[in-house]
Amino acid sequence: MLPRAAEGSALTLGGVAQVDQAGGGPKGPLTGIRVIEFSQVVAGPSCGRVLAELGADVIKVEPPEGEPYRNTGTVVPNEGKRFQSLNLGKRSIVIDLSKPEGQAVVQRIAKTADVLLINYRHGVADRLGIGYETLSNLNPRLIYCRITGFGVRSAAATLPATDPMMQAYSGLMVAGSKVDEDGLPEGVSATAIADYTAGFGSAIAICAALYARHETGRGQLINSSLLRAALTVQDTNVMREPVYDATQRDPMVEALDAIRARGGTYREMIDTRQGMRSRTMSLRFYSGAYQASDGVVMLGALTPNSRAAARRVLGVKDDPTEGPVEDASAAEHVAALHRLHKYIADTIRSNTVRHWVDALQEGGCPAAPVNFPETMSEDPIVLAEGLMVDVVNETTGPQRVVAPLFEMSDTPTAVHRASPPLGGHTRDVLLSSGFSEQEIAALLAKGTVNARF
Numbered sequence: 001m002l003p004r005a006a007e008g009s010a011l012t013l014g015g016v017a018q019v020d021q022a023g024g025g026p027k028g029p030l031t032g033i034r035v036i037e038f039s040q041v042v043a044g045p046s047c048g049r050v051l052a053e054l055g056a057d058v059i060k061v062e063p064p065e066g067e068p069y070r071n072t073g074t075v076v077p078n079e080g081k082r083f084q085s086l087n088l089g090k091r092s093i094v095i096d097l098s099k100p101e102g103q104a105v106v107q108r109i110a111k112t113a114d115v116l117l118i119n120y121r122h123g124v125a126d127r128l129g130i131g132y133e134t135l136s137n138l139n140p141r142l143i144y145c146r147i148t149g150f151g152v153r154s155a156a157a158t159l160p161a162t163d164p165m166m167q168a169y170s171g172l173m174v175a176g177s178k179v180d181e182d183g184l185p186e187g188v189s190a191t192a193i194a195d196y197t198a199g200f201g202s203a204i205a206i207c208a209a210l211y212a213r214h215e216t217g218r219g220q221l222i223n224s225s226l227l228r229a230a231l232t233v234q235d236t237n238v239m240r241e242p243v244y245d246a247t248q249r250d251p252m253v254e255a256l257d258a259i260r261a262r263g264g265t266y267r268e269m270i271d272t273r274q275g276m277r278s279r280t281m282s283l284r285f286y287s288g289a290y291q292a293s294d295g296v297v298m299l300g301a302l303t304p305n306s307r308a309a310a311r312r313v314l315g316v317k318d319d320p321t322e323g324p325v326e327d328a329s330a331a332e333h334v335a336a337l338h339r340l341h342k343y344i345a346d347t348i349r350s351n352t353v354r355h356w357v358d359a360l361q362e363g364g365c366p367a368a369p370v371n372f373p374e375t376m377s378e379d380p381i382v383l384a385e386g387l388m389v390d391v392v393n394e395t396t397g398p399q400r401v402v403a404p405l406f407e408m409s410d411t412p413t414a415v416h417r418a419s420p421p422l423g424g425h426t427r428d429v430l431l432s433s434g435f436s437e438q439e440i441a442a443l444l445a446k447g448t449v450n451a452r453f
Contacts, residue, residue, distance in 0.1 A: 028055020029411040033210065035059065035115040036106075037090065038130070040067045042163065042192045043147045043226065044119030045086035046199030051115070051206065052089030053404035053413045059429050060090045061106065063097065064450055066422045075396050084393060084419040088401060091425035094450035101448040103129035109433045110135045110142060115206055119147040122157045132221050143209040145222040147198050152223055161226055163192035170194070170230035171237065177274055183267035197229035200405070252276045275334075285341055286310045289370060290348040297348055297356045300366035309364030314347050316340070393418040426451035 033056040037048040045060075045067075052058040060067070069083040096102040107129065110116060116135060118125055125131045125146070132144045146152075149161020167173040168185070172193065178186035202224045209220055231238050240249075252273060259269050286301035301307045311319060320336035348356055353369045360367035371379070377388050377400055387403045404413035426449050430440050443449045 026410075026412050028053070028413055029408065030054040030056035030207075030210075031411075033057065033114045034112060035117055035206075036061060036109060036113045038116070038118040038120060038125070040119065041069055042086060042195035043198045043202075044117055045069070045083075046196050047119075047145070047147070047202040047206070048090060048117055049086055049088055050200060050203040050405060051117075053415060054203075054207075055411070055413075055416075056115070058090040059109075059425070060087060060092045060420065061097075062092055062094050062422060064094055064447070066094075070422065078422050079393070079395050079419075084396075084399065085401060087419040088391070089416045090420055091429060092420035092423055093426045093429045094423035096448055096450075097128045097130070099446075099448055100129075101443070101446065105430075105443065105448060106130050107135065107138055108435075109429070111139050112433045113139065113142060114210065115143045115145065117145045117147075117202070117206070121160055122146075122148045122150075122152050136219060136221070140218060141213060142219040143206060143213065143222065144219065145202050145206050145209075145224070147202055147224045147226070149225060150227050151225040163195045163226065166194045166226040166230050170227060170234065172230045172234055174270070174273070175234060175237065177270050179267050179270055183265055185266060185270075193233060194226040194230040197233055198224050198226050201229060201232070248276070285337075285344055286365070290345055292348055292353045292356055293351055295353040296370035297353050297360075298368050298370050299360065300368070302366075306365050310360065313359050313363040313365060314344055316343065389415045391415060391418040394421050394424070421452050423450045423452045 030051060033051075035048065035051050035056045035058040037044060037058055037060045039045045039048055039060065048058045048060065062070075066078050067083070069086065070078045070080055072080045073082055074080045075084070095105055097106065110130070116130075118130070120128075126134075132146070136142055136144060148157065149166065150156040150159060164173075173185050176186075180186050202222065205222045205224065209222060213219055255272050255276065256269050259272060286299050286307045289296050289298045299310060301310045310316075319340060320333060357367045357369055376382055382388060388400050389403045391399050391401055393399050399418060401415060401418075404415065407413060427440060430443070430449070431437075435443075440449075444451060
């Protein structure tokens, strides 16, 4: 049985992990690893955040105006809420890469780095003098991770790319079959799925490359892309399997091509795709959302046993998908599926979310209420698991942020500090990279670097 939310709306601190902003306590597994991050928006910053939570010293290199997300949904100037979340635990240095002197500063800092992370458009790094060939020659132990849009080999390699654009190109946007009031596609999620998948995957690759370097003594180049990430999360839809494809995928593609050729609409194509996928419709009946009397219940039955449990709890007596189906597209079979769906919907609508979640869970079928993200910082399970962390942002004050993605017993992960102010660590980073006070003063005077005093 899922626990009930606490009474009232007051924010409670019980179960909230506390950050050690002084840097004390046990060290994370990447303590001592220096990461130079050239990133913007989501993919690169999300990767850097994971590395920072593992204990790495992640130094975010920003242009004089700050990276674009600083002023997206701003709390105060240069401090957007999205930026603050994606850049927890990092330090910030401002370098003007449009100046040769700025490029020289980066090249010098790179000699002290273990990892360089960049998600600029392919080709930009080379033009700025911070490409892989240049920096790996200066530091052969450097692990250089670049996240691009389409990759680095095709004719599209240098094109700009964003998560919504890649959801569209990769087919991911079609996955949820969402159509707006004009019959046009909606994104599969408001969350930047391709961005986050590329970012988290790149963090895994960087850790693997650090392990390999321990064995070989050499750094290496890591390539990731939003396209690669978007395909990865759709694996079975993109995968080719001749036996299945002959009866399912190939006829569907032919039908879609025919609709497109005669100028049919997107809504028509989606309806056709959905109809031809009716073979799996009953699986969605037991892993889908339903309106209850006071909210929405999500069923999560993904196995035969849990689907059988759902049938028992819901009183389903006649499921047309039990046993072999000769023709999944036959009108009689499709009509039976629709009757089943209506029965389940009407049954769940007859009682409360709490009733059905408890009954389904106790009966062996995973189920949960559909919650709103704005309420999750107060959720009793979230608090009991320590999934929120209290930090103090130097500019905007106290915050509650999401804890690291995972825990480790001996080398713990942590949110080591709030997101950095723009240029808040320029002087410290330069000093630790071997620059003298006189050199730093000259760079500041020329506007090559900026620092917050």
